[in-house]
Structures are given as C-alpha cells and as structure tokens.
Amino acid sequence: MEETITGVFDHPPSQEYVAKFTGHINTINCMIVVDDAKEAGEAFKTTYIFTGGYDHLARCFNAETGECLAVYKGHASFIFSLKIGIRMEQAKRNNETYEEPKWYLYTGSFDTTVRRWDVSTGACVCVYALEYGDVVPRLSAGIVQLVEVHKDLVYTVTPDRVLRAWNLDDGELNWEANAHTGAITGLQLREMHETETVYEVIRTPEELYTCSTDRTVRIWEPATGEPKRVLRFDTQPIYCLCVRNDGALFVGAGSSIIYCNSETGATVRSYTSRYGAVKSVFSDGE
Template sequence: MYDVQTGALQKIFQGHDGGVWAMKQEGDILVSGSTDRTIRIWSISSGECLHVLRGHTSTVCCLAILNPATTSDGLVMPERPLIISASRDSTLRVWQLPNPDDLPTYQANSSGDDVSSAYLLNVLTGHQNTIRDIAAHGDTIVSGSFDCTVRVWRIPTGQTVHRLVGHTQKVYTVALDHESRRCVSGSMDNSVKIWCLDTGSCLFTLQGHTSLVGLLQFSHGFLVSAAADGTLRSWNPDDGTCKIVFSKRGGAITCFQHDSQKVIGGSDRTLKMWDINTGEHLRELLSDLTGVWQVQFDERRCVAAVQRNQLTYIEVLDFGARRDGMQDRGRRIVVDAHGCEIEGL
C-alpha cells in the first residue's frame, strides 16, 4: 500500500504463498484471493491478517464484496455483507464478510478449517471448468466460465436460476445491470451477448470484435467492451448497435475503465484516453511501455500498474495538477520506498 501523495510505501500485506489474483476492499477490510487457494482478510490500518478462508481446491480467480441493496422485489438483500469467491476449481463460494470487530482468528500454524466453516454460507456447483469472472448485486450472482456458459444464481438458495448457453468458446468476462435486469458476457468467440435475467433469453449478440473479448464494463449508462484485437467498443444495450469504436492501433487491450466522460485503456505499449461520447482520442497518458496491467481512476487521479524497462511501476497521474498550479507538470518523478525522488530515472 502506497501514499498517493508522496509515493511512499506504507504497508506490505504478507502471508499468501502464491500469486495474488484478486483483491477487493470495503472500509478498513481488504480481501485477497490467491493461487495458494486461500482467501485472506486483512486490516488495512494495521496490515494484520485477521482471517484465512480455506475450501477452494485451486486458484481463487475472482472476488466480489456484496453489500445489502434493494432488489427488484423491494427486499433488502443480502441481509449482511458477503464475500463471493470463484475459482479454477469450477465452484463459487459464498462467505459472510467478517465484521471488523470480530477477533482475529488467523494463526500461522493453524489449519483454519473451523474458521472457514464459521464464515462459509454456501458452495455453488454446476460449472464444468474455470470460473473466469463474476458480478453480483442484491440476491443475484452472474458467473462466466471456460465451459462456455454463463450462470445466474440466487444467493439465498445457492441454486442456478438460468444456465445461459450460446457462446461457442470460453467466457472471459461478465457484467451485471440490475436496474434493467440484464447481464452481459464476453467470450473467446469474439462476441458480446446481452441476456435477460428474468427469462434467461439472449436479447442481443454484439458482433464486431475480431478477437477475444476479455473485458466489459456496464456503468454510467454505457456498455463498453475491450478485446485482444486492440479496440474498445461502446454499444447501445437497448438495440445491440455499436456506437463508437475506440482504436488502440496496437496490441490487445489489457485493462480499461470508463465514466460518463472518458475511457482510459491500456495495452502493451501505451495508456490512452478518449472522449466516451464522441470517440475522439484526447491524449496519450503514458508511452514507451512494455506492459500495462491495470488502470483505475477517480475525479482527481489515474493510477496504472505498468512495466517499463523490465521493471514494474505504479504510475500516478494527477488530473488536477494544471488547475492547482502544481510544479513539475509533465515531468515523470520516480520515488523510492520513502517517497524520495530517485535521480536519473
């Protein structure tokens, strides 16, 4: 964990025995999933590992923290915050999110089976291969799998509501729009499909990408997809038409995020920004890279995990620097673990 103002290293959360594939945060709680098959619950303020949840028999690929929300039936679901985990072992698990006031149960020499049982609420089975992505809201989970299917689950019962069949190759990404009662999936078959949550029917198949569709985001009234063909596309979810193609003219899109004004996307060499309403390329945020692994932004800053000259960096860009009259605008400053500038880099 880093200080976004100075770049100084604040904490290292140590404990996993394998690569960390998934992270979610809620208040002072950080939840992580790993190739070591465990889920760890951390206190952000102390850096302490509070709980270790065991049960998956392979890599934990993705996580979701699900807070109580009002469903289409007017009910508040779930009754308490949950963790949803999905794994290469083809199962999903539903856990109670430990309360911050719960006493830590993690001990280095403990198997932790009793702890896991205390928080485990359900195991969802049905997929026949790796579960690559999940989305959740209220009492509903949507999962996409390498078995070429999408499943819609009801959390209180743990049962499959719909098994959505139509993709001809692996499903890599899913998104959920609870207000319109629709979910979306992207696949290695180059297509995006929009499904009705109530009936399980496929409403639209969106064609245009020429390679794996690995990323989707359905928010701010926009449905955006990203693919290995080097493009992002904005779609009208009400009629299935493509509105705008954002071209990278480079390698596969590895990450992106959008809001109601802009799209920021990364590939193997650059991080670029477009106007989401017009498709205009606004600027190249970062260049001369050998990889962009992740990007996230808010109203003030954009943070990207990138590779440059065989080293991995966390790059922090400040959208408000010009407005605030900050010095060194446009100059890249590399800092050490203490936040002190490293000269010559």
C-alpha cells in the same frame, strides 16, 4: 454520429507502487476494490481490497493502511474469481427487530465450488456444489472461472462456455445460457440506472453482460437469462469488459481498449497498447 478517436499507450508499465499488500503465496488471480461509502457516508468510508490466489485463499485488506483484515480459508484449489454482495437481513437489538446490510464475499474456484463468506468474521456460511440434473450422480458445472451476484442469484462461467444462474438459498440451477461460441472471458452486472431530463426520469433496468473470444458482448436479462442483444466487434478476441451504470462500455480486445455505447456497440474512442494484450479494464466514471 459519434466521433471515433484513436490513441496509443506510450507509457511502459510502472515499477513504482504507492502501497504493498502482502500475504499471498504465489500468484494473485483476481482482485476487487470496494468501499462502504453507501452505508457509512463519504466522510467515514473505508476502502477495502479483496484478493484471491493460487494459494487457495482469499484475503481482505484495508486499502489505506495495507493491513490484512481477514483471511478466507476453505477452498481445495485455486480461486479464480470473487465478488461482494450485500443482502438486507434481519437483526435484533434491545428486543427490537430491524434490517441491516450484511456483506458477503463470493469466491469461485478450480475446485468447482462457489463459497459464500461473512466478510466481517471470515467464516464460510455456505458452499455451493453447483450440481444439476435429476439423475444421481448429478452433473457438475465444472471449474468456476467467473462469478457475479445479484439479488437472490449467483452467476457462474465455466470452461464449457456456459453462463449459469443459481439460487442463493438452495444452490439449485435457475437458468443457463450457452450462446457464446468462444471462451467467456468477462462477466459483469450493470445495476439499474436513473437519468433525469427536463421532462422525465428515464430508468434503465439491470442487465448482465458477458464477453468472449468469439468477439461478441452479449447482454442478458438477469432474472431469466433471456437474451436482450448482441454487440459484435470486428477486432481481436475480447478478453475483458467494464460497463458503467451510465451505459458506457469498455472492452479489452487484443491489445486495444474500445470505449463504446452499450446499447449499440458504436465506438466512441479506442486506445492501443504497445505492451501486450489487455486482460483487465476498469473505469471510475471520469
């Protein structure tokens, strides 16, 4: 049986900062931190900060220097969510064809579209209108609140409480799921994870996680949308989640952070903040 430990956040929000990144006008709605250690190696990696804001723009900053490296301009309204996806694509050099990783930024907006950007050049390479149905005019999925990407699919969450998966190549709807009864407030893919024991290597497959104000976390099969399990919490509404590849799950429920097992939902630790609702949570594995 897992031990439950409860703690309290006593530290008020800090007024100090280590670095300042400027350029956006008005509110920043979303942010992700990415490093290229997988491709470049730890000794040569650069850490990047990607942001999206009310000014309809996304930006890329060098985390070490604060320099703005690229501005992604094209949305007609606010950017609510963004995600980095890496695809292996063919390239030519010295008359030889080979595969290299290509970085793309995906942004979801109030203008009801998802855009795919070339990270290095800032060029928009694809606009996904997110329309479906056989009758013209086709139905629109609506405002894109959350976005995630995996392999050949991009996932969106819209105000109608529906999770949808779209084909990256043609933008057509692949599958949709509408099991949540409250607003969907978090969306994250957990990559495949391998755990070595003395006797075997245990492989945990990829899973797609959503959380909701209906106080549940739902886990889906990424390729098909098949529901796998539901974790129910006797808490305040859930506003965010973070799942690690090793199976540790963190949810922000009201003013608390709950650290639990992603298979069973059993609580390992919980922490309560005295400074309002928890709207974002992140774990670096430590």
